[in-house]
Amino acid sequence: xxxxxxxxxxxxxxxxxxxxxxxxxxxxxxxxxxxxxxxxxxxxxxxxxxxxxxxxxxxxxxxxxxxxxxxxxxxxxxxxxxxxxxxxxxxxxxxxxxxxxxxxxxxxxxxxxxxxxxxxxxxxxxxxxxxxxxxxxxxxxxxxxxxxxxxxxxxxxxxxxxxxxxxxxxxxxxxxxxxxxxxxxxxxxxxxxxxx
Amino acid sequence: xxxxxxxxxxxxxxxxxxxxxxxxxxxxxxxxxxxxxxxxxxxxxxxxxxxxxxxxxxxxxxxxxxxxxxxxxxxxxxxxxxxxxxxxxxxxxxxxxxxxxxxxxxxxxxxxxxxxxxxxxxxxxxxxxxxxxxxxxxxxxxxxxxxxxxxxxxxxxxxxxxxxxxxxxxxxxxxxxxxxxxxxxxxxxxxxxxxxxxxxxxxxxxxxxxxxxxxxxxxxxxxxxxxxxxxxxxxxxxxxxxxxxxxxxxxxxxxxxxxxxxxxxxxxxxxxxxxxxxxxxxxxxxxxxxxxxxxxxxxxxxxxxxxxxxxxxxxxxxxxxxxxxxxxxxxxxxxxxxxxxxxxxxxxxxxxxxxxxxxxxxxxxxxxxxxxxxxxxxxxxxxxxxxxxxxxxxxxxxxxxxxxxxxxxxxxxxxxxxxxxxxxxxxxxxxxxxxxxxxxxxxxxxxxxxxxxxxxxxxxxxxxxxxxxxxxxxxxxxxxxxxxxxxxxxxxxxxxxxxxxxxxxxxxxxxxxxxxxxxxxxxxxxxxxxxxxxxxxxxxxxxxxxxxxxxxxxxxxxxxxxx
Numbered sequence: 031x032x033x034x035x036x037x038x039x040x041x042x043x044x045x046x047x048x049x050x051x052x053x054x055x056x057x058x059x060x061x062x063x064x065x066x067x068x069x070x071x072x073x074x075x076x077x078x079x080x081x082x083x084x085x086x087x088x089x090x091x092x093x094x095x096x097x098x099x100x101x102x103x104x105x106x107x108x109x110x111x112x113x114x115x116x117x118x119x120x121x122x123x124x125x126x127x128x129x130x131x132x133x134x135x136x137x138x139x140x141x142x143x144x145x146x147x148x149x150x151x152x153x154x155x156x157x158x159x160x161x162x163x164x165x166x167x168x169x170x171x172x173x174x175x176x177x178x179x180x181x182x183x184x185x186x187x188x189x190x191x192x193x194x195x196x197x198x199x200x201x202x203x204x205x206x207x208x209x210x211x212x213x214x215x216x217x218x219x220x221x222x223x224x225x226x
Numbered sequence: 227x228x229x230x231x232x233x234x235x236x237x238x239x240x241x242x243x244x245x246x247x248x249x250x251x252x253x254x255x256x257x258x259x260x261x262x263x264x265x266x267x268x269x270x271x272x273x274x275x276x277x278x279x280x281x282x283x284x285x286x287x288x289x290x291x292x293x294x295x296x297x298x299x300x301x302x303x304x305x306x307x308x309x310x311x312x313x314x315x316x317x318x319x320x321x322x323x324x325x326x327x328x329x330x331x332x333x334x335x336x337x338x339x340x341x342x343x344x345x346x347x348x349x350x351x352x353x354x355x356x357x358x359x360x361x362x363x364x365x366x367x368x369x370x371x372x373x374x375x376x377x378x379x380x381x382x383x384x385x386x387x388x389x390x391x392x393x394x395x396x397x398x399x400x401x402x403x404x405x406x407x408x409x410x411x412x413x414x415x416x417x418x419x420x421x422x423x424x425x426x427x428x429x430x431x432x433x434x435x436x437x438x439x440x441x442x443x444x445x446x447x448x449x450x451x452x453x454x455x456x457x458x459x460x461x462x463x464x465x466x467x468x469x470x471x472x473x474x475x476x477x478x479x480x481x482x483x484x485x486x487x488x489x490x491x492x493x494x495x496x497x498x499x500x501x502x503x504x505x506x507x508x509x510x511x512x513x514x515x516x517x518x519x520x521x522x523x524x525x526x527x528x529x530x531x532x533x534x535x536x537x538x539x540x541x542x543x544x545x546x547x548x549x550x551x552x553x554x555x556x557x558x559x560x561x562x563x564x565x566x567x568x569x570x571x572x573x574x575x576x577x578x579x580x581x582x583x584x585x586x587x588x589x590x591x592x593x594x595x596x597x598x599x600x601x602x603x604x605x606x607x608x609x610x611x612x613x614x615x616x617x618x619x620x621x622x623x624x625x626x627x628x629x630x631x632x633x634x635x636x637x638x639x640x641x642x643x644x645x646x647x648x649x650x651x652x653x654x655x656x657x658x659x660x661x662x663x664x665x666x667x668x669x670x671x672x673x674x675x676x677x678x679x680x681x682x683x684x685x686x687x688x689x690x691x692x693x694x695x696x697x698x699x700x701x702x703x704x705x706x707x708x709x710x711x712x713x714x715x716x717x718x719x720x721x722x723x724x725x726x727x728x729x730x731x732x733x734x735x736x737x738x739x740x741x742x743x744x745x746x747x748x749x750x751x752x753x754x755x756x757x758x759x760x761x762x763x764x765x766x767x768x769x770x771x772x773x774x775x776x777x778x779x780x781x782x783x784x785x786x787x788x789x
Binding site: 034035036037038039040041042044045046048049050051053054056057058060061062064065068069070071072073075076077078080081083084085086094098113114115116117118119120121122123124125126127128130131133134144145146147148149150151152153154155156157158159160161163164192194195196197198199200201203210211214 | 227228231232269272273274275288289292293295296297300343345346354355356358359361362363391394395398399403406407410411414415416417418419420421422423426428430431432433435437439441443445446447450461462463464466467468469472473474475477478531532533534536537538539540541542543544546547548549550551552553554555558559574575576577579580581582583586673674675676678681698699700781784787788789
């Protein structure tokens, strides 16, 4: 016991400095040098392309593409902290049935066809993306609310589809923030400008 | 189709890791690698340890126990004092005592069970100096124990099984840090955050709403979390959080990282005992079990979610999207969660709790079979070698001959130690689950009702007893009852297996080998792999089938019923 105490304490101290300070701080340094945009959270002036946010629905219907629920949880004032991944309902949970039915009814009232991605919670609760089908399902409602031609919006969605990485990793998706920012540039008559 | 290509690529990458990481690991622990000798030598001087002097199994165990005890105390102290320490941009206060204790035990035992939400509980310092350090150290300890056991098989008439301090340091500096660091750069390039700058507040002019975006030193913790089969993420949502796993590529690389060392160690084992085919026989058993549980889980998640169906609101062509991320989709999320559960990592790319009943069963089954498919770093190999001893023992009983494994006679002391180590986990898990469902404090934990609530409790103790750390996270584990009982499960699940394994290593190392005869049962054949699988399935199945029947099986059979 006693002969082990010195190496145990010294080894703990050395490993603490090596793995707990040198390793993450060197990692932070190299990350900030090579990938400052990503390392700081892929931020732009509207938010982060990696973190979902809520897109309020106005009186005249949805002006923006909606992401994964629950949007109202995602945006709070400064000081409000969002804890990710807190909705955990079982596959035969009555609560889940009620929540899905309620969200579907709300979407229908807003003129949006409910899609799987729009009624189910994501794993993180801050999923920034939706399945392309869930975006197409919103086109008519947004076109009506904004007075835009649905065909132009459909083209906009198509130009924003991210295919699976290398063709097979993950699923195809549309980033809701990118899509909504691009929405600003869709003119009433013409189609969208070439995709950015 | 996408899933098939993903699996092919995974197999190819793992085959390379098996061959080359496996032989590198053998070289590291045989002392044939020395490119960091300039760093190593002064470290041993500071420790007051002679790296050339090996230890008996008793001394090896003593060093490991004292070191782990010190690690728990230091980690506990960091959580308690984080409020007064630097790197705390969110000004988080001290972590409460019971939670600090549970978390310290959890990370030192390589479990990474988390009764807290990282982003709102742990300061950056606690994440780095408390959690990340233990993610390296506990992994290195696990590998060291496995290597010590392999030395026991490989050596003849030896009083020693290696030097704990040397094994500990070499694992960290030669294997874990280099791989985790390089992978960390790739992760950050994909979008994983790595900053000390604290939360960002952004006002979106389009909606008029403000958003607090929590960040932190995530990326480099993420890679050791996977490589060391730890599983404890920076954020509560773990790998589902886009700042931990921003793309499908990081999802895939995570799967590679968490499988790499447990798979490669079977090559290391074969190499060190002088017959690669022995390692292949063990690996084959791991692959068969892994394939079975993963296929069940991936299939289940490709099916619609029954509760979503019951709402009659949407078509579920993708499969079960509840608790899953759009960029991953259900199948690859299921692959990640299954791989992570099978390696005792316990990280998740989607909510396990929302998996379909059979999907949840697939996850549970991997843990209940003793975490050997392929299991955690080190722990997977030493546990499957315990089952291998039972397999040759049962084989020996059938033909009435003293069993041998790798040239060593397997006699009463070896079989007693192996049986004890194999039975510790199921007894701990079942007794604690029974206790929890009998007490009000235990029944207060689950957030769901019916058989799913039972599954949540059973899953919690199975996960902690196996040092896995994945959760049916609907269970509120941050109570005095679950913090304390959970820490007991984790400590027993770790050390009550490590001690008999090291004893076994000592007993075996001291033995001389017997020459192979005509009647020797060959252990590098498909027949042996088959017997090994049968023993694992029979032990796990017989002990856990009644419990599983009350949880996921009832839930699956209760068609049209909701709870």
